[in-house]
Amino acid sequence: MKQLLFITVLFLSAKSKGQELYAVTEPASNMAARSIGFRVDHLIMNEINSSKINYHLIPEIMVGVSKKLMIHGNVFFSNRRKQFSAEGGSLYGKYRFLSHDAVQKHFRMAVFGRISHNNSDIHQEEINVNGHNSGFEAGLVATQLLRKVALSSSLSILKAVDNGNDNKYPYGSENSKAVNYTFSFGKLILPQEYKDYRQTNINLMVELISQVNAGSGKYFMDVAPSVQMIFNSQSRIDIGYRYEINTTMLRTAPNGIFIRLEHNIFNAL
Amino acid sequence: MKKIFLLIVIAISVAADARTTKVSLQASGLTCSMCSNAVYKALKTLDFVQEVEADIKTYTFEIFFKKDADIDFDKIRKQVEDAGFSVTSFVATILFDNVQVSSSKPVQIEDKTFLFVNTNDGVLNGVKNVRILDKGFVSQKEYKKNGLPVLSPRSYHATI
Numbered sequence: 001m002k003q004l005l006f007i008t009v010l011f012l013s014a015k016s017k018g019q020e021l022y023a024v025t026e027p028a029s030n031m032a033a034r035s036i037g038f039r040v041d042h043l044i045m046n047e048i049n050s051s052k053i054n055y056h057l058i059p060e061i062m063v064g065v066s067k068k069l070m071i072h073g074n075v076f077f078s079n080r081r082k083q084f085s086a087e088g089g090s091l092y093g094k095y096r097f098l099s100h101d102a103v104q105k106h107f108r109m110a111v112f113g114r115i116s117h118n119n120s121d122i123h124q125e126e127i128n129v130n131g132h133n134s135g136f137e138a139g140l141v142a143t144q145l146l147r148k149v150a151l152s153s154s155l156s157i158l159k160a161v162d163n164g165n166d167n168k169y170p171y172g173s174e175n176s177k178a179v180n181y182t183f184s185f186g187k188l189i190l191p192q193e194y195k196d197y198r199q200t201n202i203n204l205m206v207e208l209i210s211q212v213n214a215g216s217g218k219y220f221m222d223v224a225p226s227v228q229m230i231f232n233s234q235s236r237i238d239i240g241y242r243y244e245i246n247t248t249m250l251r252t253a254p255n256g257i258f259i260r261l262e263h264n265i266f267n268a269l
Numbered sequence: 270m271k272k273i274f275l276l277i278v279i280a281i282s283v284a285a286d287a288r289t290t291k292v293s294l295q296a297s298g299l300t301c302s303m304c305s306n307a308v309y310k311a312l313k314t315l316d317f318v319q320e321v322e323a324d325i326k327t328y329t330f331e332i333f334f335k336k337d338a339d340i341d342f343d344k345i346r347k348q349v350e351d352a353g354f355s356v357t358s359f360v361a362t363i364l365f366d367n368v369q370v371s372s373s374k375p376v377q378i379e380d381k382t383f384l385f386v387n388t389n390d391g392v393l394n395g396v397k398n399v400r401i402l403d404k405g406f407v408s409q410k411e412y413k414k415n416g417l418p419v420l421s422p423r424s425y426h427a428t429i
Contacts, residue, residue, distance in 0.1 A: 102408060
């Protein structure tokens with residue numbers, strides 16, 4: 001925890017421009033209307049008490065429906081079964097309802113929701129509707145861009161239901177709801193001065209992700225530092241490590257590397 | 270007869286001779302180059318726009334127009350908003366030739382009506398920078414401060 005504080009202070013004191021294209025959470029800002037984004041997430045997670053690597057591959061399409069509404073659709077693949085296979089998919093939507101803009105800063109708020117279907121077996125108490133559980137998530141996110149720093153926080157409620165393929169939710173309906181809260185910090189490190197859209201941007205992010213089960217009261221808290229590179233003001237690569245700080249929940253593979261590849265096409269629609 | 274006709278045409282065109290040569294706008298609510306690129310690309314798709322020059326450092330976009338094109342300020346503003354951001358300054362560079370400007374009387378320039386505020390009465394000649402003051406063309410803060418009423422489409426409050 002001390003180390004975490006140190007890292008945060010270090011980031012806050014560094015001199016450079018801000019960024020809010022977080023690697024784990026979504027900001028309140030949306031993508032441009034009529035644009036399409038393609039994303040491929042790779043999660044390479046170490047299974048606890050085993051030498052096995054859980055590999056999750058999540059391709060995703062993102063559409064900017066209007067300036068206020070964006071929609072994502074994704075498909076979950078993993079190697080958790082004997083063979084690498086598709087396990088399900090989800091739809092995500094975000095509606096920005098508040099926007100206060102000024103030069104080099106903004107405050108924005110949005111509501112978001114996800115509906116997810118998954119056919120895999122349920123093997124952990126953590127509820128994750130982006131790759132593990134069938135269920136729903138609904139929440140609120142607020143993002144402040146302050147010249148050189150972008151801060152974002154979200155609060156959401158989750159409800160897990162039985163997964164497909166007769167994989168029942170095993171912890172009882174009283175423990176099938178949870179609250180997620182996140183805090184994200186982003187900072188642009190390079191370039192020090194913008195001159196050209198072809199300049200590569202380098203951003204550093206630190207995100208805190210936490211969940212409390214509404215029934216059992218069990219919780220976890222993770223930290224996820226990451227480095228992001230944006231090429232040609234259009235494509236990005238995020239590389240990060242998700243690390244469990246504390247947990248009272250049963251979790252299968254909380255620690256590991258994540259890699260996100262993304263490409264955006266503006267005015268595609 | 271032909272000569273008289275020609276003289277009349279010249280007389281009319283001189284009286285109304287003012288045209289927008291360029292718009293310079295500053296976008297707000299962004300710092301990242303990907304955001305700026307979204308604005309740049311959105312502005313370039315407008316059919317009356319010839320060229321856009323972006324100054325990423327100051328979030329300023331200089332927009333040049335096609336010859337004899339129908340320049341729509343509201344479409345420009347909407348492109349910035351659809352990209353997810355706001356216009357905080359919108360300055361049209363207008364070439365005036367003997368145009369009478371008065372704060373009490375609206376002035377017709379091309380297909381737009383301008384209601385000049387805080388501007389000295391007089392005859393305008395040459396290139397002037399005309400700043401639009403209506404909602405969506407200035408910051409939310411400035412719009413509230415100015416307290417100007419909403420005008421009909423293609424009519425703008427402006428200052429030089």
